[in-house]
Amino acid sequence: MARTGTEELRRRNRAALVEQLHRHGPQTRAELTEALGLNRSTIGALAADLAEAGYVQETTGRSTGSAGRPSTLAECVPKAATVTAVEIRVDRVRFALVGLGGEVLERAETALDGADPVDAIEVVTGGTARDALEAVAAVPGLVDAGEVAHSTELGWAGRDLAGDLASATGREWQVVDTATAAAVGEWSRGDAHEATKLLYLHGGRGLTAGLVVDGLAPRGGSIQLGHIVVQPGGRECACGLRGCLEAEMEVFGYAEDIEYATLAAGMGDAAARDGLRRSGEDLGRALGAVVTATGPDEILFGGWLRELYLSAAAPVRSALAETTLPHLRSRLRLRTPVLGDEGALIGAAETGFATVVDRMR
Amino acid sequence: MARTGTEELRRRNRAALVEQLHRHGPQTRAELTEALGLNRSTIGALAADLAEAGYVQETTGRSTGSAGRPSTLAECVPKAATVTAVEIRVDRVRFALVGLGGEVLERAETALDGADPVDAIEVVTGGTARDALEAVAAVPGLVDAGEVAHSTELGWAGRDLAGDLASATGREWQVVDTATAAAVGEWSRGDAHEATKLLYLHGGRGLTAGLVVDGLAPRGGSIQLGHIVVQPGGRECACGLRGCLEAEMEVFGYAEDIEYATLAAGMGDAAARDGLRRSGEDLGRALGAVVTATGPDEILFGGWLRELYLSAAAPVRSALAETTLPHLRSRLRLRTPVLGDEGALIGAAETGFATVVDRMR
DNA sequence: ATCATATGTTGCAGTCAACAACAAATCTCG
DNA sequence: CGAGATTTGTTGTTGACTGCAACATATGAT
CATH class of the missing domain: 3.30.420.40 (ATPase, nucleotide binding domain)
Known part of the structure; x- marks a missing residue:
């Protein structure tokens, strides 16, 4: 179950480093050493490893203002891992392609005028959804294992949204509910x-x-x-x-x-x-x-x-x-x-990144 | 934060093995290999390690009934790690000393007749509480960080029960609420x-x-x-x-x-x-x-x-x-x-064992 | 009695993280 | 302006743990 091994250990540490950078932004190696509780040399090896894999970029020679050798700053490469986030409402569908680190790379929105939201997905995402590591859709309602059990707003009951999105776009989707997504968003990128x-x-x-x-x-x-x-x-x-x-x-x-x-x-x-x-x-x-x-x-x-x-x-x-x-x-x-209308979209993306990081472990 | 290292890894695996045995009872090394996803040799080393430390006993030569070399059965040594569990009600206090693996080693109960439950603790536990690795008290009410914020049954509001128990018995106590403890008990040792x-x-x-x-x-x-x-x-x-x-x-x-x-x-x-x-x-x-x-x-x-x-x-x-x-x-x-009146007491003990195992990690 | 099967044991190799010593780059104080 | 202090990155070494494969062991089946 735990499948713990020495290789697993490296993976976990690498994932922890990526998560740290994704959540708290660019940091010096010294800060990472402090945050992860690993040795300087270990952090160096991990960072070099991730830099070679393209996830992390290291900008050297930043003047810190205080004494000592200046740190090399590590930061996420947004395009290295992207997540497609979609928020479905009764009257419109919104889309964002979010890069590692939280930067929004693309954004789009479509009014529905009564059309089924699933039919609008391919248009609003513009096909970029396929290249993203994860795709997450937020819907207002009771979501259970990819299925929308009940949604007052959309008038759905027992709709297999994950399945419908998969057959419409040719890739797997994660379905979350709007309120939980927004909570995640406000917690991770907001004020809470x-x-x-x-x-x-x-x-x-x-x-x-x-x-x-x-x-x-x-x-x-x-x-x-x-x-x-x-x-x-x-x-x-x-x-x-x-x-x-x-x-x-x-x-x-x-x-x-x-x-x-x-x-x-x-x-x-x-x-x-x-x-x-x-x-x-x-x-x-x-x-x-x-x-x-x-x-x-x-x-x-x-x-x-x-x-x-x-x-x-x-x-x-x-x-x-x-x-x-x-x-x-x-x-x-x-x-x-504080994120206003964006909370659910950002939170959906963060949900996707959580599984991206989890999969690295 | 994660403080991950190679030594940490061994600790985690050792804790996982103890947890596995505690929760699912005596098992052969082969079953443990399957359950933990580790190599046979690793399990052997961990089991030998834990046997030397006194946590685990290995009974060799059990006839399995099927072909192949018979397995050595590993099981918990109850006295190696004990937890004191106490359930406080308005009219009585109940106590159980539970050993690793879930065996109840001692048991006692006292009527209160209006006395403060804390004053009865030393009597009902008979001093064994001090030797236990953890001591957990279950109370009916709203518990927040060792403090009983509200209890209809006991008529308490904002009582620092963890503190009172600590000064009465000279050791740290964990305070949980009866219903949650019973839920834990029914989940782990019951039918749920x-x-x-x-x-x-x-x-x-x-x-x-x-x-x-x-x-x-x-x-x-x-x-x-x-x-x-x-x-x-x-x-x-x-x-x-x-x-x-x-x-x-x-x-x-x-x-x-x-x-x-x-x-x-x-x-x-x-x-x-x-x-x-x-x-x-x-x-x-x-x-x-x-x-x-x-x-x-x-x-x-x-x-x-x-x-x-x-x-x-x-x-x-x-x-x-x-x-x-x-x-x-x-x-x-x-x-x-299915555990009847015992659920909260058993669940409190399991709560204690959860932190015991967590501390091994 | 022999073979197949299942399990424990042993030695070896690979990998990883901690440690320590060293190098580098900046600041500060005289 | 220079030497020491300070902080950080780098390198080589060491210790430890897990996986692997071969071997040993003990039982059931034919």
Whole structure:
């Protein structure tokens, strides 16, 4: 199982070095020595090895400003390993080709106009997907082993997306959910690196949430935030249940709606203001259950939930306060994401790089 | 960080061998070779190494029944590494000294009669705790870094139990929550080894739940099942919130109550039957939120929830069906634990062994 | 009784990381 | 301006571990 050997050891160390450079950017050999806990000579050998393989570039003779021999700086070669990331929404598909180190090499986007997203993949990726080491698609919904078990936004249930993408593009795809991808993105390339348990809430046409623990997504898929029942026996939801958060928050279906509502509320529309408050309370209640069950220390409000949170933070907080124990609340930070709309795409790419690095081991 | 070296490699392999024997019992060298993916000679060297260190005993010449040279069987030496496990309840403290391989070497129990559990520790463990490699205490409640943040059953909030135990016994203690410990126990020594996401529900004077993913407890502590709000604005709970599951299920406070109720219901008491049904429904609703948030594939009803589930499975299932998506439900098995009352104690010991093995690496 | 089979043992070779001594390149202080 | 201090890269050596292959051992099957 562990398949541990002396060759395996070198591979692991090489992978660790690549991961270190990918995650923390260009570093001197001395810094790498410190970070990996290996000997200077070992780092030198590994770096030379990786430089020959083309993964790493070493720029020599940087003046450090302090005493001592100047370090040679090691950095990733972006084109040495690329990952195709795709984010699927109901109305459009976005694509990014990301290089080792995190640099975005290409980017594209297509509106769908009702077409099936899978049919748009080849166009939007422009064929570059084939050369990438990994291809990852983020979809808003409940993903289980490449299959989209449920997606309010896309109206899918039990669709084998990984299979469909494979037959459409001729290569393997990894499927993740948008919220978890965004959580990974915010953790790795955003502002939430200190969070040990990060909960990302994604508001699209449906509501999902993704959890990341120590930067890793626990297997088992995302949290269907929209289908937390906040009103037993309440309004009928498209999923067949009653009183789901999505159904109860009927005021807001999509990003445009929330903008109108905040605008109207800002201009003194009492009904809009009331709607915002009620929606915030519903969200806070659903969140209470999720927080009690998962115990995060940071929550990010993404998608249109960002706007809702910014204009209805008080009701969200008070409803949350009514439904979670003080201790769980005390260590909890509520914020909005810094990567904006890019989080899921970046996170999908990072998910791909995680498996790329894993495969090097 | 990774501190990888050639010496580290041997340690890792040695730890892997011990872990393998601890978890899967006595095995032939050939089986170990297969399981660890190492060479026969390597296994031989490791086994000899560990035998000399006293961790492993090799009994030679077992007749296998099939052709070929008979294998030498390697097995753990229980006394080579022991773990002290303690389960704290409001009315009693239970203790087990568990040896490597999982054998229970000693066992004791004391009623508390209102005394502080910490004061009873030295008596119940009989001083053997000091010689154990690890000491683990399981408590029903929300545990965070050795501190009991909240416990309905014990009436504690923010108690530094790890510290109190340390000053009472003169050694370090690990503190885990009962439900998570029981989940670990059922996964490792019980019947739930196939579950990838195992949710254990523990009914004591409070209700907690513990999650185990691939046999490991994700950091961050247990799930306060009893403080999932099932009735917004409902009955006041001791925790200060309103409508908590614990408060709404006021019919049952402890094991004796559920026995009376099931007895009465069996004899035709309509009120008791109704109470059971309502409690089952409340539990199912709270469970719905937890399942939506965590997505387990197996749920075990432990403590007095076992009795509730056995006599009110239908309302639990129907309430669960009303509050979780079909896909999450479809892969879900509901069962009762096989280790009975021992689960938490055994799981606490296994938690200890996990760190013992980790420290060998 | 002999062969096939399965397993443990031994010696050897390959590889890798730590260590130490040395070289290189910069800064600082007199 | 120069010598020493400082930091870092390089090289050769050493110790250790694992894989491999050949051999030894013990049993069942024919």
